[in-house]
Amino acid sequence: TIRHFLDLSDAGTAAIAAMLADAKARKAARATLPKGAPDPDRPLEGRTLAMIFEKNSTRTRVSFDMAMRQLGGTTLILDAGTTQLGRGETVADTARVLSRMVDAIMIRTDDHAKIVEMARYATVPVINGLTDASHPCQIMADMQTVIERRGSLAGSKWAWFGDGNNVLHSIIEAGSLMGFEVVAACPEGYDPDPDVIGTATNRGGKVTLIRDAAEAVAGADIVVTDTWISMGQKHAEAKLAAMMPYQVTTGLMAGAKPNATFLHCLPAHRGEEVVDAVIDGPQSAIWDEAENRLHAQKSVLLWCFGEL
Numbered sequence: 176t177i178r179h180f181l182d183l184s185d186a187g188t189a190a191i192a193a194m195l196a197d198a199k200a201r202k203a204a205r206a207t208l209p210k211g212a213p214d215p216d217r218p219l220e221g222r223t224l225a226m227i228f229e230k231n232s233t234r235t236r237v238s239f240d241m242a243m244r245q246l247g248g249t250t251l252i253l254d255a256g257t258t259q260l261g262r263g264e265t266v267a268d269t270a271r272v273l274s275r276m277v278d279a280i281m282i283r284t285d286d287h288a289k290i291v292e293m294a295r296y297a298t299v300p301v302i303n304g305l306t307d308a309s310h311p312c313q314i315m316a317d318m319q320t321v322i323e324r325r326g327s328l329a330g331s332k333w334a335w336f337g338d339g340n341n342v343l344h345s346i347i348e349a350g351s352l353m354g355f356e357v358v359a360a361c362p363e364g365y366d367p368d369p370d371v372i373g374t375a376t377n378r379g380g381k382v383t384l385i386r387d388a389a390e391a392v393a394g395a396d397i398v399v400t401d402t403w404i405s406m407g408q409k410h411a412e413a414k415l416a417a418m419m420p421y422q423v424t425t426g427l428m429a430g431a432k433p434n435a436t437f438l439h440c441l442p443a444h445r446g447e448e449v450v451d452a453v454i455d456g457p458q459s460a461i462w463d464e465a466e467n468r469l470h471a472q473k474s475v476l477l478w479c480f481g482e483l
């Protein structure tokens with residue numbers, strides 16, 4: 176069977192643990208190598224990853240490109256606007272054509288149904304580089320970062336502030352797979368998808384929705400937020416106003432555990448979801464988190480290719 180990585184549950188607990196261990200080992204092993212130099216074992220030599228972007232990206236684009244180079248493979252970057260996909264060729268037909276020419280496909284798109292369709296018709300692995308519903312690659316990097324800071328994931332408490340969006344959905348899924356608790360503090364009308372919470376709790380995950388930010392942060396090991404307006408959403412003053420009580424400030428951080436870590440997938444909107452004193456402060460792990468996109472995705476690629 177083809178190993179698609181559309182969501183974290185496609186891999187499951189054991190494979191995610193193996194990927195995180197591999198990411199840690201590869202990161203340590205190449206600490207003194209130039210970033211463009213391959214890992215000595217070049218496990219993906221001869222393989223090409225095509226990346227389709229229907230939305231902007233800095234981290235996902237650069238980290239997958241460098242990941243393939245470090246693993247000994249190559250990449251093709253396809254801007255949806257300049258391919259036939261942008262002129263109405265179907266996702267299914269695109270999947271069938273690309274599968275004849277490349278070894279794997281990463282896609283960043285709006286509607287999650289498109290990536291499901293891509294996986295259905297592709298005969299090579301398909302990787303989710305963000306949809307409106309989820310962002311599993313990001314949470315692989317977040318988990319690697321938390322392991323670096325705390326030693327383990329199990330038993331930690333992650334508190335989310337702001338919009339109930341794609342990134343939160345993948346955190347909730349991750350918590351239920353890897354044994355950490357998720358508390359989400361979102362304003363009314365901006366809760367995460369109840370189906371995502373339902374799936375997580377059915378799996379034994381601990382997920383709580385709390386309206387009050389101060390209550391939500393109590394006892395948190397991880398404080399995490401994201402933009403209030405995701406790509407493809409309208410910039411609405413009413414939404415920004417509703418989000419304001421969930422801004423991550425030094426006062427909010429003070430309510431978490433003393434050594435709590437701050438995470439943000441980036442790009443940040445400083446002065447909106449987080450203030451400078453927190454994102455640039457001593458508890459912030461955002462640059463390690465961004466770097467870990469590279470290391471974590473190398474392990475995702477290796478898993479997709481059956482090397483893990």
Ligand code: CP
Pocket residue numbers: 231232233234235236305313440441442
């Ligand atoms: N965090 C993240 O996915 O960043 P990009 O949008 O820059 O890829």
Ligand code: NVA
Pocket residue numbers: 305340341342401402404405406440441442
């Ligand atoms: N929630 C954000 C994440 C960006 C990496 C978005 O979808 O735009």
